[in-house]
Amino acid sequence: MRVVLSTYGSRGDVQPLAGLAVQLRELGAEVRVCAPPDEEGARRLAAVGVEMVPVGESVRSVVRKALPDPGDFPRRVAAMVANFHAAVAAAAEPGGAVVATGVFPAVAGAQAAAEAVGARFAYAALQPTMLPSPHHRPFEFPLQPYRPGLTDNRELWADNIRTMNALFRDPVNAHRASVGLPTVDNVRDHVFTDRPWLATDPLLGPWPQPAELEVVQTGAWLLTDDRPLPADLSAFLDAGEPPVYVGFGSMPLRGAPDAARVVVEAARQQGRRVVLARGWADLAPADGADDCFAVDEVNQQALFPKVAAVVHHGGAGTTTAAALAGTPQVVVPQMVDQPYWADRVAELGIGVAHDGPVPTVESLSAALGRALTPEVGARAAEVAGGIRTDGAAVAARLLLG
Structure with missing residues (x-):
């Protein structure tokens, strides 16, 4: 077929x-x-x-x-x-x-x-709020x-x-x-x-009942990523305490032209190094200091377990990848379904929802401080054990059965 x-x-x-x-x-x-x-x-x-x-x-x-x-x-x-x-x-x-x-x-x-x-x-x-x-x-x-x-x-x-x-x-x-x-x-x-089908994890993005619409929730459709991390990134990770990952994916961040400086300074206030994903906003560290490492597209499945927290825009894929890694999150939602994922991260206790789409050094540092507490780390690790990884296989069997 x-x-x-x-x-x-x-x-x-x-x-x-x-x-x-x-x-x-x-x-x-x-x-x-x-x-x-x-x-x-x-x-x-x-x-x-x-x-x-x-x-x-x-x-x-x-x-x-x-x-x-x-x-x-x-x-x-x-x-x-x-x-x-x-x-x-x-x-x-x-x-x-x-x-x-x-x-x-x-x-x-x-x-x-x-x-x-x-x-x-x-x-x-790919998110419940579409239905x-x-x-x-x-x-x-x-x-x-x-x-x-x-x-x-x-x-x-x-x-x-x-x-x-x-x-x-x-x-x-x-x-x-x-x-x-x-x-x-x-x-x-x-x-x-x-x-309709709903390709989200039932714990992370549930379909609450009662509901009039008959929805088939398969679980999230995950793609196993076996790519190794670049050698220079691995060396950076090994050179100190786990850094904070910051990336906003396909968001251009038109309302936050100073985002790279803000996120780096916020992490430094928490005593953390930074892995900065350039993304479609072309984020780049401004001062060339050795506590910040810039990356292009990278294997999140390999990277996220090695960082202290994941700061991101709240896309379904990044939210699920961070949850599966058991790593605390700070979600800075920009649009569409991203406020939903920010709320879910906060409700589950696996991270913090930033208030609004444009962070300041002070607001992001405060959110990071809350996400980096032992309590949030323990909860993130606990929830990770309940995230399913068979959603794509479930959907495939459903389609071909």
């Missing part, structure tokens, strides 16, 4: 699909991944021998541009729907399967392609804020249908009609289906 996995997102969206692809291939499936042509994702897929079909613009090039004109939004949605429909339809086969995650227009294009080809379709959320639930509120789109007076989560999710229709229904339906598919009234629920 041929399975097509599809996403438009950064490494945090592509790497889980790589983990699922490996498990599917071990069960005999032929797998292709439709994803944006970013180097990090392409490299991870190539490393495990999974064929990648590049779709659309590099996400990194998009986030580095000036903020787009809101008036151009419908055209960009239509282009993404069409691009992913074309790529997935060309890769899929009748009787096969398509699994999609990432931003909504890309999922809508993949779903329409599966429908047109005659392949089974599954939508997979309607009485236990959390929907993500608030900048172009479509919550209606005044709505506070109940059920009411907000009902209104979210109006929001999603306003943003996406016309371009999605125009494309569906152009390829001979029927149009839909409720675009959100049609694309997400009535039985």
Whole structure:
């Protein structure tokens, strides 16, 4: 059977699909991944021998541009729907399967392609807050804020249908009609289906009950990483006490141009050296001191057990990797699902949620001080033992069973 996995997102969206692809291939499936042509994702897929079909613009090039004109939004949605429909339809086969995650227009294009080809379709959320639930509120789109007076989560999710229709229904339906598919009234629920998958760890990112929506929680889709750490990084780690890792992944940090100085000084206030991940914000130490080591993309599974704390933006993948390592976290959430992960880290007692997206030396130093206490370290180690590692295998068996 041929399975097509599809996403438009950064490494945090592509790497889980790589983990699922490996498990599917071990069960005999032929797998292709439709994803944006970013180097990090392409490299991870190539490393495990999974064929990648590049779709659309590099996400990194998009986030580095000036903020787009809101008036151009419908055209960009239509282009993404069409691009992913074309790529997935060309890769899929009748009787096969398509699994999609990432931003909504890309999922809508993949779903329409599966429908047109005659392949089974599954939508997979990489965080609980993407799915309607009485236990959390929907993500608030900048172009479509919550209606005044709505506070109940059920009411907000009902209104979210109006929001999603306003943003996406016309371009999605125009494309569906152009390829001979029927149009839909409720675009959100049609694309997400009535039985979506949730690829998060049940302890770290649970799906609380009761809930009206039937959700299949598989566990997080992890990709085993056997790459050794670079020799110079290993030498830095061995040269002193465990440092603090600081990295913000694909976040450009437009509101925090001085972030590198802030995080290094905050760690120094706690008497800690720093491993600074450059990321898409191009963070770099300013003073060249030997207590700070800058890295590009690195094996987090090998690195995180060797550091004293992980300071990050709250992406699902980094949160899970730090939790699995048993290392305390400080989450500085920037957008979308990241406040959710910050709250979960705080609720579980495995780290600290920073108040707001822009840290100061004082605020980050205080958060680090709390995260580095023995109590948080012990709790992080305890929770690590409850994190499952079989989510991708569960999903693969579910798809092919």
